[in-house]
Each structure stands twice: as C-alpha cells, then as structure tokens.
Amino acid sequence: MYKKHNIEDILEKGEEIFRKKGFNKTGVEEIIQSCGIPKGSFYNFFKSKEEFGVKTLDHYTEKQYKTVKELLSDSDISPTERLMNFYLGMIEFNENENFSYGCLLGNMAQEMAGLSERISAEVDRDLRRITSVIASCINEGQNKNEMRNDFTAEELAQYLQNGFYGALLRAKAEKNKESFQLFMRTSFEFIKK
Amino acid sequence: MYKKHNIEDILEKGEEIFRKKGFNKTGVEEIIQSCGIPKGSFYNFFKSKEEFGVKTLDHYTEKQYKTVKELLSDSDISPTERLMNFYLGMIEFNENENFSYGCLLGNMAQEMAGLSERISAEVDRDLRRITSVIASCINEGQNKNEMRNDFTAEELAQYLQNGFYGALLRAKAEKNKESFQLFMRTSFEFIKK
Numbered sequence: 001m002y003k004k005h006n007i008e009d010i011l012e013k014g015e016e017i018f019r020k021k022g023f024n025k026t027g028v029e030e031i032i033q034s035c036g037i038p039k040g041s042f043y044n045f046f047k048s049k050e051e052f053g054v055k056t057l058d059h060y061t062e063k064q065y066k067t068v069k070e071l072l073s074d075s076d077i078s079p080t081e082r083l084m085n086f087y088l089g090m091i092e093f094n095e096n097e098n099f100s101y102g103c104l105l106g107n108m109a110q111e112m113a114g115l116s117e118r119i120s121a122e123v124d125r126d127l128r129r130i131t132s133v134i135a136s137c138i139n140e141g142q143n144k145n146e147m148r149n150d151f152t153a154e155e156l157a158q159y160l161q162n163g164f165y166g167a168l169l170r171a172k173a174e175k176n177k178e179s180f181q182l183f184m185r186t187s188f189e190f191i192k193k
Numbered sequence: 194m195y196k197k198h199n200i201e202d203i204l205e206k207g208e209e210i211f212r213k214k215g216f217n218k219t220g221v222e223e224i225i226q227s228c229g230i231p232k233g234s235f236y237n238f239f240k241s242k243e244e245f246g247v248k249t250l251d252h253y254t255e256k257q258y259k260t261v262k263e264l265l266s267d268s269d270i271s272p273t274e275r276l277m278n279f280y281l282g283m284i285e286f287n288e289n290e291n292f293s294y295g296c297l298l299g300n301m302a303q304e305m306a307g308l309s310e311r312i313s314a315e316v317d318r319d320l321r322r323i324t325s326v327i328a329s330c331i332n333e334g335q336n337k338n339e340m341r342n343d344f345t346a347e348e349l350a351q352y353l354q355n356g357f358y359g360a361l362l363r364a365k366a367e368k369n370k371e372s373f374q375l376f377m378r379t380s381f382e383f384i385k386k
Contacts, residue, residue, distance in 0.1 A: 022304055024218040100307035106362055110303040111215055113365035114293035124366040151379065159379045162359030162372060169299055169358050170351070172306035173317040179355060186344065186352045190383050 007045050010035050014056040019101045022111055023053055023119075053108070054122045060104045061126035068130060072137040079141035083134070084188065087164060091180045099171040105130075106165050131157045138191070147191050156191050163187045200238050203228050207249040212294045215304055216246055216312075246301070247315045253297045254319035261323060265330040272334035276327070277381065280357060284373045292364040298323075299358050324350045331384070340384050349384050356380045 013035050017026050028049050032042050046052040071089070072082050094102065101107075105126050112119040135157035141147035147156065163183050170179035206228050210219050221242050225235050239245040264282070265275050287295065294300075298319050305312040328350035334340035340349065356376050363372035 020307055022215070022217055022308075024215055025308070102303065102306065107303055109362050109366040110295065110300055113295065113368075114213055115215075115218070120366050120368065124368075127363065127366055155375055155379075158363070158372065158375055159356075162363055162376060163352075163356055164359065165362050166355030166357065166359030169302050169362070170320065170355055173302040173313050173320055175306075175313070175317075179351060182348055182351055183355060186348075186383065190379065 006035075006037065006041065008059070010037065010042065010045065010052075011056050011059040014052060015060050015104060018053070018056060019104050019107065023108060024111065024115075028052070050116055050118055053112075053116070053119050057104065057108060057119070057122045057126055061129055065129055065133065068133050072133055078146060079137050079144065080146050080188070080192065082137055083141075083160070084184070086134075087160075087180075087184065090164070091177055091184075094168065094171060094180075095177055099168075099175050099177070102168050102172055103165070106168060110169075127161070131161055134160060141191075145193055148193050160187055160191065199228075199230065199234065201252070203230065203235065203238065203245075204249050204252040207245060208253050208297060211246070211249060212297050212300065216301060217304065217308075221245070243309055243311055246305075246309070246312050250297065250301060250312070250315045250319055254322055258322055258326065261326050265326055271339060272330050272337065273339050273381070273385065275330055276334075276353070277377070279327075280353075280373075280377065283357070284370055284377075287361065287364060287373075288370055292361075292368050292370070295361050295365055296358070299361060303362075320354070324354055327353060334384075338386055341386050353380055353384065 010031065014031055017031060017034070028039075028042060031052075032039055042052075046055060068086065071086050072079075074082055077085075090103075105123055108119055109123045109127070112123070131154070135153040138147055138156045138160075139153035142149045142153060151159070163186070164180075167179040167183035171177060203224065206224055210224060210227070221232075221235060224245075225232055235245075239248060261279065264279050265272075267275055270278075283296075298316055301312055302316045302320070305316070324347070328346040331340055331349045331353075332346035335342045335346060344352070356379070357373075360372040360376035364370060
C-alpha cells in the first residue's frame with residue numbers, strides 16, 4: 001500500500017511539472033525533491049526518466065479516459081450535446097490556466113516525436129484510446145441521425161480531435177479562446193447531419 | 194557583410210536544431226559549436242537565448258511567408274488548387290522527415306507558451322502573418338464562388354491552419370500521414386461552396 005501510494009504521488013507530480021515545463025526542461029531531481037522521496041526510491045519504481053515519462057502518460061490517460069467515458073455516456077442528453085459539453089469543459093479548463101499548459105498528450109507528441117520512440121508510441125496509444133471513446137459517441141449520433149455518416153465515426157472523432165489540438169496550439173500562442181470558439185462553430189457545423 | 198552572413202548562419206543553425214530537439218533541450222553552447230563561432234560573437238548578436246529564439250522564429254517565418262505567398266498567388270490555377278498544393282507540399286515535407294520534427298512555429302507555441310511571454314508573442318505574430326496569406330487566397334476563392342462565405346476568409350484560414358496543426362501533432366505520434374489525409378478530405382469538403 002505504501003509503495004503504491006508513493007508511485008501515484010510521483011506520477012501526479014510528474015504530470016503537473018511536465019505539463020507546465022515540458023519533459024526536457026524537467027530533471028528527475030526536481031520531481032524527487034518536490035515529492036520528498038529519496039533518489040533510490042525513484043529508480044526502484046522507474047528504470048529511467050523515459051520510463052517515468054511513459055508511465056506518467058499512461059496514468060494521465062487512464063484518468064482522462066474515465067472522465068471522458070462518463071461524460072460521453074450520459075444518455076440524458078443527445079450525443080451532440082455530450083460532445084459539445086466535453087469540448088467546452090476542456091476549453092474552460094485551459095482558460096483557467098490562461099492557455100499556458102495544454103494537454104500532456106499533445107505536448108509530449110510535439111516535444112518528443114523526434115527524440116523518443118517509446119514516448120511517441122505511448123502517446124499514439126493514448127490518443128487512440130481517447131479518440132475511441134469520442135468515436136462511440138459519434139456512432140450513437142450517426143445512428144440517431146444527428147451526425148453525417150459519409151465519414152466513419154472514427155474519422156469524425158479524429159477530425160474533432162485534430163481541430164481541437166490545432167485550436168489549443170493557437171490558443172497557447174494567442175492567450176485567448178478565439179481559436180476554440182472557431183473550432184466549436186466550424187467543427188460541429190461539419191459533423192452535424 | 195561578414196557580420197550579416199554570420200547572423201544568418203547562426204539563425205539557420207538555430208532553426209535546424211530547435212526544430213529537431215526543441216528549444217529547451219538545446220544549449221547555446223551547441224549552437225555556437227556547430228557554427229564554429231566564438232561565444233563572444235553570439236552574445237554580440239543576441240542578448241540572450243530567448244532573444245535568439247525570437248530572432249530565429251522571425252527569420253524562419255520570413256522565409257515561409259515568401260514561399261507561401263508565391264505559391265498562393267499563382268493565378269494559373271484556382272485558389273482551391275493552390276491551397277491544396279500548399280498543404281500537400283507541407284505534408285510531403287513532413288513525410289520526408291518521417292513526421293519527426295514538424296513546424297518551428299507549432300513546436301515553439303506548444304513548448305514555450307507557459308515559459309516565455311516574448312517567444313509566445315513572437316509565435317502569435319508569426320502565425321498571424323502566415324494565416325493572413327492563406328486568408329487572401331481564400332478571399333479570392335470566395336469571390337470566385339469556389340468557397341463558402343458564411344465564414345470570413347480569416348476564419349476559414351484559421352480553420353485550415355488549426356486542422357493542419359492538429360493533424361501534424363497526430364502524425365508526429367503516429368509516424369504516418371493518415372491524419373493529414375483525413376485533414377485534406379474533411380477540411381476541403383468544409384470550405385468548398
């Protein structure tokens with residue numbers, strides 16, 4: 001129990017610092033110090049900083065997956081409304097951070113694509129996991145005739161995610177939510193039946 | 194002349210290394226060594242690594258701007274074809290690098306949003322410059338009745354750019370061009386009249 005608690009603490013701290021400063025700018029030393037654990041314990045849990053990065057991504061995605069799945073399974077409202085609420089929630093979250101930190105998956109994809117195959121592969125797996133939940137909701141929307149079906153649910157899910165990540169990148173430079181508002185207006189116009 | 198030549202060499206090297214490794218992972222020492230110039234010269238040209246980052250972005254954008262402007266002003270083909278050629282060219286460029294490095298503007302927006310206001314502001318200015326050329330081409334497409342006009346040319350340009358940057362991020366994790374192909378199919382379907 002003690003050990004498990006410790007690992008989660010370190011992964012949470014990793015998520016927080018990696019999101020704010022990026023993977024390369026963060027040293028293992030900084031993680032260890034802010035968790036108050038000895039170096040030996042860190043390397044007991046994780047073989048390397050790269051492995052720690054992979055585990056942090058997996059932990060982050062596990063939490064996101066649960067939240068997104070719950071939000072997108074709420075059968076009290078329409079699939080379109082569920083998806084809109086999901087994206088509006090993410091926009092609000094980013095606005096509360098003044099659009100400075102973004103999403104760990106997007107940041108790691110951007111920063112580590114040419115530097116670590118293991119991290120890239122983990123990001124790929126994680127992005128697919130989240131996109132698959134969005135695709136299920138879109139599939140429901142297509143069956144209810146709310147959404148266009150000349151593209152597959154997976155394609156429309158990927159389309160929405162690409163539009164969102166592009167808008168997020170723009171918002172990070174611009175420090176306002178205009179690009180997100182445009183994303184909502186254009187993308188939902190595109191996917192609707 | 195000698196001085197000017199040197200500055201451009203350093204900016205080119207900065208662009209190359211920052212694109213491959215990111216801003217934070219690259220030390221000034223590495224730039225200096227690969228250019229074969231003394232440290233004093235670097236700090237004669239640039240007050241800090243941050244200033245060097247800003248100048249590198251400006252230099253990179255200046256080149257991109259000229260290329261994009263030329264490509265998108267070719268009146269021998271339709272505005273839609275010009276835009277398609279532009280994006281297909283960028284996709285091919287990224288494919289040739291195995292989707293590992295991406296665009297300096299996107300990378301810097303992602304990596305530096307929470308770390309440097311000066312760099313963020315420069316990225317914002319640079320992204321706007323490129324988007325404005327795309328908007329001019331879309332404006333022509335709207336006037337020729339090729340493209341929808343229930344959104345402004347600036348909005349559609351931003352929409353295309355967001356979709357492209359989102360697809361690029363996905364391609365970096367996935368290491369193939371599927372997300373780009375989806376971008377082309379969906380986005381050009383959306384902007385057409």
